[in-house]
Amino acid sequence: xxxxxxSERVNVGKxxxxxxxxxxxxxxxxxxxxxxPGGLALALAGGGLVARxxxxxxxxxxxxxxxxxxxxxxxxxxxxxxxxxxxxxEVYAFWxxxxxxxxxxxxLRQVRRLDGGRSxxxxxxxxxxxxxxxxxxxxxxxxxxxxxxxxxxGSDVENAGEVRVRDAPGERGTEVEVRISYRPPAGDAGxxxxxxxxPVFEQMVKEDVRRFKHVMEVGTVPTTEGQPxxxx
Amino acid sequence: MKALCWYGTHDVRVETVPDPTILDPRDAIIDISLTAICxxxxxxxDGYIPTMEAGDILGHEFMGEVVEVGSxxxxxxxxxxxxVPFPISCGHCYYCGKEEYSLCDNSNPNAAxxxxxxxxxxxxxxxxxxxLGGYAGGQAEYARVPYADVGPIKVPDGLTDEQVLxxxxxxxxxxxxxxxxxxxxxxxxxxxxxxxxxxxCIESAFxxxxxxxxxxxxxxxxxxxxxxxxxxxxxxxxxxxxxxxxELTAGRGPDACIDAVGLEAHGFGIIxxxxxxxxxxxxxTDRPTALRExxxxxxxxxxxxxxxxxxGVVDKLNIGAAFGKGLTFKMGQTHVQKYLPxxxxxxxxxxxxxxxxxxxxxxxxxxxxxxxxxxxxxxxCVKVVLQP
Numbered sequence: 001x002x003x004x005x006x007s008e009r010v011n012v013g014k015x016x017x018x019x020x021x022x023x024x025x026x027x028x029x030x031x032x033x034x035x036x037p038g039g040l041a042l043a044l045a046g047g048g049l050v051a052r053x054x055x056x057x058x059x060x061x062x063x064x065x066x067x068x069x070x071x072x073x074x075x076x077x078x079x080x081x082x083x084x085x086x087x088x089x090e091v092y093a094f095w096x097x098x099x100x101x102x103x104x105x106x107x108l109r110q111v112r113r114l115d116g117g118r119s120x121x122x123x124x125x126x127x128x129x130x131x132x133x134x135x136x137x138x139x140x141x142x143x144x145x146x147x148x149x150x151x152x153x154g155s156d157v158e159n160a161g162e163v164r165v166r167d168a169p170g171e172r173g174t175e176v177e178v179r180i181s182y183r184p185p186a187g188d189a190g191x192x193x194x195x196x197x198x199p200v201f202e203q204m205v206k207e208d209v210r211r212f213k214h215v216m217e218v219g220t221v222p223t224t225e226g227q228p229x230x231x232x
Numbered sequence: 233m234k235a236l237c238w239y240g241t242h243d244v245r246v247e248t249v250p251d252p253t254i255l256d257p258r259d260a261i262i263d264i265s266l267t268a269i270c271x272x273x274x275x276x277x278d279g280y281i282p283t284m285e286a287g288d289i290l291g292h293e294f295m296g297e298v299v300e301v302g303s304x305x306x307x308x309x310x311x312x313x314x315x316v317p318f319p320i321s322c323g324h325c326y327y328c329g330k331e332e333y334s335l336c337d338n339s340n341p342n343a344a345x346x347x348x349x350x351x352x353x354x355x356x357x358x359x360x361x362x363x364l365g366g367y368a369g370g371q372a373e374y375a376r377v378p379y380a381d382v383g384p385i386k387v388p389d390g391l392t393d394e395q396v397l398x399x400x401x402x403x404x405x406x407x408x409x410x411x412x413x414x415x416x417x418x419x420x421x422x423x424x425x426x427x428x429x430x431x432x433c434i435e436s437a438f439x440x441x442x443x444x445x446x447x448x449x450x451x452x453x454x455x456x457x458x459x460x461x462x463x464x465x466x467x468x469x470x471x472x473x474x475x476x477x478x479e480l481t482a483g484r485g486p487d488a489c490i491d492a493v494g495l496e497a498h499g500f501g502i503i504x505x506x507x508x509x510x511x512x513x514x515x516x517t518d519r520p521t522a523l524r525e526x527x528x529x530x531x532x533x534x535x536x537x538x539x540x541x542x543x544g545v546v547d548k549l550n551i552g553a554a555f556g557k558g559l560t561f562k563m564g565q566t567h568v569q570k571y572l573p574x575x576x577x578x579x580x581x582x583x584x585x586x587x588x589x590x591x592x593x594x595x596x597x598x599x600x601x602x603x604x605x606x607x608x609x610x611x612x613c614v615k616v617v618l619q620p
Contacts, residue, residue: 085326085337172326207344214338218322220256222341222356227368227376228249230237231287 075158075183076201082209084216085173091216092144092165095176104211104221106204117141119149123157132156158183176212180205234620235289235372236599241279244290244600252368252376257304260380262316266393267294267370269599269616270401271427272541274607275495276360280511281543283345283363291371292318292358293400295393298384305380314384316377317568318401320356320367323382334565339378340365349544354565371599373620385572388580394587395579397617398432403575403586405566406432406492407439409539412562413488415440422446422477422486422529423463424522426454428589428615429539430492434461435584437490446480448473450498453612457589477529485531493522494540520546527554538563592616 084091094100098119102108109131110122117138124131134155140148140162150160159182168175182201214221235249252261270293275281295315298308308314321328325337336355340346345363346353356378359369368376377384387396406429413421421437423430426449434445438461447463449455455465466476477486496519507519526536527550536559554561578584591614594602602616 083326085324085329171329203344210343217324218338220258222322222339222365222378223255224341224366224368226253226255228233228235228252228372229285229287229289229368230235230239230245230247230249231285 075181077179077181078202078205079177079179080206080209081175081177082213083168083172083175084213086216088165088167088174089144091174091176092147092163094216095163095165095212096141096147098138098149104215105208106211118152121151121157134159176209178205178209178212233373234596235368236291236596237286238276238284238288238290239286242277242604244277244603246597246599249289249372252374254300254302255376256378257302258379258381259302260298260305260308260377260384261300262294262296262314262370262375262377262384263299264294264296264370264373264375264620265313266296266397267291267372267596267618267620268397268400269293269371269602269606269618271429271606272360272494273603275541275543277603277607278496280495281361282349283342283361285362285366288359288362288366289368289372290359291369291375292360293397293402294358294370294375295387295397295400296375298380299374301380307381308384308386313387315387315396315399315572316358316370316375317383317385317399317404317572318357318360319565319568320358320365320378321382321569322379328382331567331570333382333567333569335567342366357565371596371618373596383569385569385576388576391579394590394617396576396586398428398586399568399572399575399579401566401568402428403432403436403584404568404571405429405539406434407436407571407575408566409433409490409492409537410436410440410442412537413437413440413442413490413535414560415442415488417441418443419487420444420446420481420484421488421490422448422526423458423490423492424448424526425492425494425540426451426458426463426465427492430454430490431457431461431589433490433492433539434458434463438462439578439583446477446486451609451612453591454614457614460588461585473525474529481531485529486534487531488535488537489526489530490537490539491522491526492539494538495519495542495544495546520549524549527559530557530559532557533559535560535562537561589615590617594618596620 098111098113101111107123107125108121109124112120114120119136120133121136122131122133134157135152136149137152138149140146144165146162146164148162151158159180162179164177166175211221233249233251234246236244237247238244254261273290276284276290298310298312298314300310301308319334319336320339321333321336322338327335327337334355339356340353342362342365343353349363356365356367358367410433415421415437419442421442423433423445426447430447434447437445445463446466447458448466448468449458450467450469455467458465466473507521511519530536579586591612592602594616596618599618605611605613606616
């Protein structure tokens with residue numbers, strides 16, 4: 001697992017980020033409980049606050065020259081695994097084409113390959129008008145075994161990832177272990193913030209990995225969105 | 233279109249809702265010609281299944297004509313008459329590969345909720361709570377059928393809708409429950425519940441070579457149907473089932489016991505009142521009267537096979553009796569797709585009567601009234617089919 005790079009764009013400090021994360025998460029939860037335009041607006045507003053906490057960057061702070069950031073906290077780090085009914089080489093090849101990642105990583109809009117083992121990642125965060133963008137570099141490419149990448153120094157979103165694949169026993173396909181690391185650049189309040197964010201982060205990564213399985217096995221992600229109901 | 237929607241406990245209504253559309257290239261849209269109310273729909277009606285939302289369209293036993301297919305559906309075309317299995321199955325995962333369709337890894341969009349309750353998520357189902365996918369059901373004029381290249385089976389000409397409708401659920405469900413008994417020559421099978429699933433358990437047990445089937449219920453019309461299917465019947469309101477089964481098997485006990493009742497068993501006496509009270513207070517989710525009796529009555533080395541639906545937690549199960557007698561437990565939602573060709577063959581050959589349990593033939597508009605009639609077992613109601 002590569003270490004995460006540092007960032008120079010943090011201008012929101014510890015207490016503000018904790019408050020942003022907590023308040024934002026609450027608004028998202030509240031908003032998503034309502035199937036209405038009002039609920040959606042709440043969720044979007046909450047998402048904006050979460051984004052502010054997640055990136056540690058606030059456009060308003062930037063515009064006003066305000067900077068409340070402190071030191072680097074510990075990273076959020078999650079490992080999850082899934083068994084995919086597909087050959088190991090195919091699984092590895094799919095993941096290695098980083099352009100494929102947005103087909104199952106919900107918040108990722110696009111990954112473009114650049115020269116020199118680098119890639120440019122674009123993510124949409126609900127409530128954030130501009131998308132987030134960062135460059136990553138591939139730091140391990142062991143065919144059919146292990147792939148690893150990390151964001152380059154100075155990224156908005158500091159993160160790293162690693163995928164290991166191995167044959168599952170019998171006819172069970174391929175075991176895929178995914179490790180995602182993300183650092184909330186939140187000064188010395190990082191641990192507290194990580195505590196607030198980690199359930200959301202964990203669920204997000206696990207659902208992304210589940211969608212990866214769906215895409216590999218079926219080609220699509222199951223959906224009921226757009227089906228009829230008597231909810232009016 | 234018109235669809236039967238759930239709005240809360242004992243509150244189902246036929247409402248006008250948007251028509252379903254293709255949402256995935258492997259979808260098909262079915263113009264429903266016949267649909268049915270399942271005993272397990274009554275658990276939704278009675279409010280015992282969690283994660284229902286107001287406005288959910290119910291129904292998982294349906295058939296009809298294909299009116300539209302997605303770009304990746306090659307095996308079906310407009311105009312085909314099909315029966316739709318109630319489990320939604322992708323056809324590509326490890327479990328589908330083993331024909332364990334109701335355990336499909338990929339069809340539940342809300343797998344995370346099911347994992348919270350069950351550890352791992354089973355397949356998505358039509359009209360059976362959001363924990364199991366939140367898919368719109370088939371008590372409607374039209375339905376969207378996901379993975380249409382895996383699920384639906386074409387109906388041969390010459391068979392009526394009524395003859396094949398129950399391939400969607402209750403015939404394969406009864407068949408799998410009987411298959412799970414591992415029936416060998418000379419076996420005596422006891423079946424708790426002579427509702428539609430119990431009746432198919434009886435018929436299937438005979439198809440699979442059972443020597444005798446002993447069927448248990450208390451409603452005269454259901455007991456009469458069980459006798460029509462070839463079973464010897466016991467009325468639990470009149471006699472001790474344990475004693476009667478022991479006597480009828482000359483002290484051996486049944487070789488296998490099927491619980492075709494499930495989580496809303498009618499219990500008598502103190503234990504019955506205890507279960508009802510605990511369920512009402514949500515201290516237990518399911519009332520396992522039939523299951524308890526089956527465990528007690530089952531002969532040594534026998535099998536207890538569960539066809540009736542359970543949703544959650546039960547208590548006061550005599551696991552010591554099960555251990556002491558070396559019982560085997562088999563259960564689960566039915567892998568409908570696995571059995572369809574064989575069972576369609578049995579229907580075509582006239583080996584089974586798949587229509588004698590239909591007591592009510594109604595219009596979809598009558599569905600709310602029929603839920604109540606079916607639940608209260610009024611008007612000798614055993615099985616309701618609805619024509620949209």
